[in-house]
Amino acid sequence: MSTLSMNYTSYVTPLVASTIQKRVSYQAPSIERLMQSNGRPQKVKAGSTIFLEGDPADVLYHVVSGVVRCCQITPDGRRQISRFLTEGDEMALTAFDAYGYTAEAVSDVELIRCTRGAFNKAMQEDAELRDSVFDLMATALNTTRSQMVLLGKLSASERAATFLLEMADRFQDRDGGIQLSMTRQDIADYLGMTLETVSRMFNKFKKEGIISMPTPDHIQVSDLDELELLAAA
Amino acid sequence: MSTLSMNYTSYVTPLVASTIQKRVSYQAPSIERLMQSNGRPQKVKAGSTIFLEGDPADVLYHVVSGVVRCCQITPDGRRQISRFLTEGDEMALTAFDAYGYTAEAVSDVELIRCTRGAFNKAMQEDAELRDSVFDLMATALNTTRSQMVLLGKLSASERAATFLLEMADRFQDRDGGIQLSMTRQDIADYLGMTLETVSRMFNKFKKEGIISMPTPDHIQVSDLDELELLAAA
DNA sequence: CGACCGTTTGAGATCCTTCAATACCAGTGG
DNA sequence: CCACTGGTATTGAAGGATCTCAAACGGTCG
Numbered sequence: 343m344s345t346l347s348m349n350y351t352s353y354v355t356p357l358v359a360s361t362i363q364k365r366v367s368y369q370a371p372s373i374e375r376l377m378q379s380n381g382r383p384q385k386v387k388a389g390s391t392i393f394l395e396g397d398p399a400d401v402l403y404h405v406v407s408g409v410v411r412c413c414q415i416t417p418d419g420r421r422q423i424s425r426f427l428t429e430g431d432e433m434a435l436t437a438f439d440a441y442g443y444t445a446e447a448v449s450d451v452e453l454i455r456c457t458r459g460a461f462n463k464a465m466q467e468d469a470e471l472r473d474s475v476f477d478l479m480a481t482a483l484n485t486t487r488s489q490m491v492l493l494g495k496l497s498a499s500e501r502a503a504t505f506l507l508e509m510a511d512r513f514q515d516r517d518g519g520i521q522l523s524m525t526r527q528d529i530a531d532y533l534g535m536t537l538e539t540v541s542r543m544f545n546k547f548k549k550e551g552i553i554s555m556p557t558p559d560h561i562q563v564s565d566l567d568e569l570e571l572l573a574a575a
Numbered sequence: 576m577s578t579l580s581m582n583y584t585s586y587v588t589p590l591v592a593s594t595i596q597k598r599v600s601y602q603a604p605s606i607e608r609l610m611q612s613n614g615r616p617q618k619v620k621a622g623s624t625i626f627l628e629g630d631p632a633d634v635l636y637h638v639v640s641g642v643v644r645c646c647q648i649t650p651d652g653r654r655q656i657s658r659f660l661t662e663g664d665e666m667a668l669t670a671f672d673a674y675g676y677t678a679e680a681v682s683d684v685e686l687i688r689c690t691r692g693a694f695n696k697a698m699q700e701d702a703e704l705r706d707s708v709f710d711l712m713a714t715a716l717n718t719t720r721s722q723m724v725l726l727g728k729l730s731a732s733e734r735a736a737t738f739l740l741e742m743a744d745r746f747q748d749r750d751g752g753i754q755l756s757m758t759r760q761d762i763a764d765y766l767g768m769t770l771e772t773v774s775r776m777f778n779k780f781k782k783e784g785i786i787s788m789p790t791p792d793h794i795q796v797s798d799l800d801e802l803e804l805l806a807a808a
Numbered sequence: 809c810g811a812c813c814g815t816t817t818g819a820g821a822t823c824c825t826t827c828a829a830t831a832c833c834a835g836t837g838g
Numbered sequence: 839c840c841a842c843t844g845g846t847a848t849t850g851a852a853g854g855a856t857c858t859c860a861a862a863c864g865g866t867c868g
Contacts, residue, residue, distance in 0.1 A: 414724045418807060422724040437706075437713035442720060472705060473670075479712045480670035486719040487675060491647045491655040493726035494767030498824070526847065534727030536825060541848055558832090558847055575649035731856065759815065769857055774816055790865085791815060 372471035373432060373478070376456060376464050377404035383452035392445040392453070393434070399441045401455050403433040408451030409513075409523045412443045413531070423532040424486065426524065428512060435475055435482075449523040493534045496575055501533040502543035503572035506553065510563055519562040526558075547572075605704035606665060606711070609689060609697050610637035616685035625678040625686070626667070632674045634688050636666040641684030642746075642756045645676045646764070656765040657719065659757065661745060668708060668715075682756040726767045729807075734766040735776035736805035739786065743796055752795040759791075780805075 383406045386392060392403065392410065410427040424443060427433060433445055464471050492501055506520065515521045522529075526537040533540065544561070547553045552565045552572070563569055616639045619625060625636065625643065643660040657676060660666060666678055697704050725734055739753065748754045755762075759770040766773065777794070780786045785798045785805070796802055 414720055416724060416728060416807070420724075420728040422727045424720050424723050436716070437710045438717075442713075442717045466702070469699070475709070476712075477670045479709075479716065480675075483669070483712065483715055483719065484671075484675045486716065486723065487647055487657050489723060490657050490719065490726060491649060491653075493723060494655045494764075495649060495653045525845095531727075537847080538826085538849085539824060542824095545848070574651065575653070758813095770815080771817085771858085772856060775856095778816070 372464075372468055372474045373404070376461070376468075376471060377402075377432075377454045381454075383407075383454050386447045386451040386453060388447050388449050388451075390447050392447060392451075393441050395442060395444045396440050399434050399436060399439055400458050402435065402458065402461050403445075404454040404456070405429055405431045405433065406452035406454055409448040410451055411446050411448050411524065411528060411532075413446065414443055421531045422534070423528060424489070425482075426512075426532065432478060435478060448528065491575060498535055498539050499543050499546065499572060500574055501535065502540060502547070503569050504575070505529060505533055506544075506547075506561065506563065506569060507573050509561075510566075517562075519560055522559040522561065605697075605701055605707045606637070609694065609701075609704060610635075610665075610687045614687075616640075616687050619680045619684040619686060621680050621682050621684075623680050625680060625684075626674050628675065628677045629673050632667050632669060632672055633691050635668065635691065635694050636678075637687040637689070638662055638664045638666065639685035639687055642681040643684055644679050644681050644757065644761060644765075646679065647676055654764045655767070656761060657722070658715075659745075659765065665711060668711060681761065731768055731772050732776050732779065732805060733807055734768065735773060735780070736802050736807075738762060738766055739777075739780075739794065739796065739802060740806050742794075743799075750795075752793055755792040755794065 386408075388408075393399075393401075395414065405427050407429050410431075410433065411423050412425040412427065412433070414422045414424060416422075426448070427445075434441055436442055465475065492504055496504065509520045509522065513521050513523075524532075526540045530537040530540045544553070544555060547569070548555050550568075552563070552568050554562045554564055556562075619641075621641075626632075626634075628647065638660050640662050643664075643666065644656050645658040645660065645666070647655045647657060649655075659681070660678075667674055669675055698708065725737055729737065742753045742755065746754050746756075757765075759773045763770040763773045777786070777788060780802070781788050783801075785796070785801050787795045787797055789795075
């Protein structure tokens with residue numbers, strides 16, 4: 343109970359894995375197969391809405407290319423982005439009849455659709471698919487828990503550093519830089535801060551020589567060790 | 576897929592449902608059956624650890640009574656509580672070999688254990704169980720997304736109000752009051768704030784006549800409308 | 809009764825937000 | 839070719855919500 347501080351600080355080692363969930367480079371062949379049986383990708387223009395939270399979840403999507411943001415909007419219009427999806431990610435893998443979040447295209451996006459009927463049928467028949475879905479949902483749960491730590495406990499600079507590490511892992515372009523397709527506002531709504539604070543943190547890192555930022559949406563990490571130190575958690 | 580669907584589609588207004596996820600009074604018979612085949616409950620004393628994040632996830636648990644907190648701890652000892660579990664909840668429903676969080680008994684707790692082997696076997700054989708697990712994980716994902724909105728966007732008083740509404744829903748005692756078994760520190764670590772701020776918010780509500788608080792761990796909501804208004808999101 | 813643990817309350821410090829101005833870049837039309 | 843426009847990003851200054859530190863309070867249990 344109150345042994346809190348005692349216990350927890352001693353955990354150091356086993357806990358490192360906790361907060362920053364390394365992206366699992368797991369392929370979901372069954373899911374891909376199911377999805378790809380569904381014809382050529384549908385193109386969605388940057389900025390447009392793919393589906394709205396609460397709408398009937400009649401169709402699932404597989405992201406072929408581009409970036410999608412998954413948002414929750416409060417009644418008074420505040421937006422929290424729960425996740426960015428990229429190439430290879432699945433949307434709307436849920437047991438429910440309604441979408442649990444709003445999905446919008448950050449960049450131009452290519453999607454493969456799969457009806458819920460086809461998905462449910464495949465889930466009944468294909469054990470491998472079931473395993474994939476189970477894995478994906480478990481991964482999603484781990485990821486959202488990490489994000490909860492970020493939102494609940496980390497400082498602005500820790501959040502920014504964590505974000506850059508995540509992006510370096512997911513959006514690396516050929517020269518090892520990060521290609522950000524989302525705006526500062528998107529990043530802010532993902533990290534639970536304001537766009538100004540995001541900008542300040544990035545520019546602080548730049549000034550400190552931890553990153554370089556030739557353009558606002560192209561970032562190169564120059565001191566990875568330091569960035570990881572800053573991300574701490 | 577799920578009887579649950581009905582509850583969800585009744586989604587009053589699409590967006591309102593987003594942030595505060597009404598607790599679904601869904602029974603998971605298959606899971607209960609699986610779990611209950613496993614003998615009498617194990618008793619765990621308040622304050623003790625049930626399992627640690629990162630430990631081999633050899634056994635799943637079903638909470639029979641009491642309250643459990645699920646925590647992530649950062650390397651430097653900051654703690655985020657991702658969830659409180661109560662009677663009827665399942666722990667460690669994951670696809671992975673390691674627990675994704677640390678589970679600790681908030682009050683005295685009774686648990687039923689189930690080995691991962693038995694669970695995996697049942698998952699292969701029992702379609703109804705699979706549906707239940709799918710539902711539970713989808714529910715968990717919806718819940719954690721709501722919590723992300725709370726952590727990322729809500730003010731201290733909104734968080735406190737939201738928390739009280741959640742507790743009123745889950746921890747109602749016979750006279751309609753809320754029995755809090757967790758400390759202010761626990762609540763703070765769940766809501767992403769400090770224990771002092773939690774205390775201040777509760778006492779502000781008390782002063783405003785929205786709640787009464789005969790003892791720190793027994794709260795009665797006197798003005799539900801106002802509390803819901805404050806929770807807003 | 810006294811010690812202890814959790815809670816409450818106060819006062820000051822701080823980090824982040826807010827508001828506002830400026831800079832930057834791409835696209836458009838004169 | 840260059841000014842103009844709109845959208846995004848940066849930067850500054852001031853204010854505020856929450857945290858931190860610290861003291862006092864209250865219930866519980868030897």
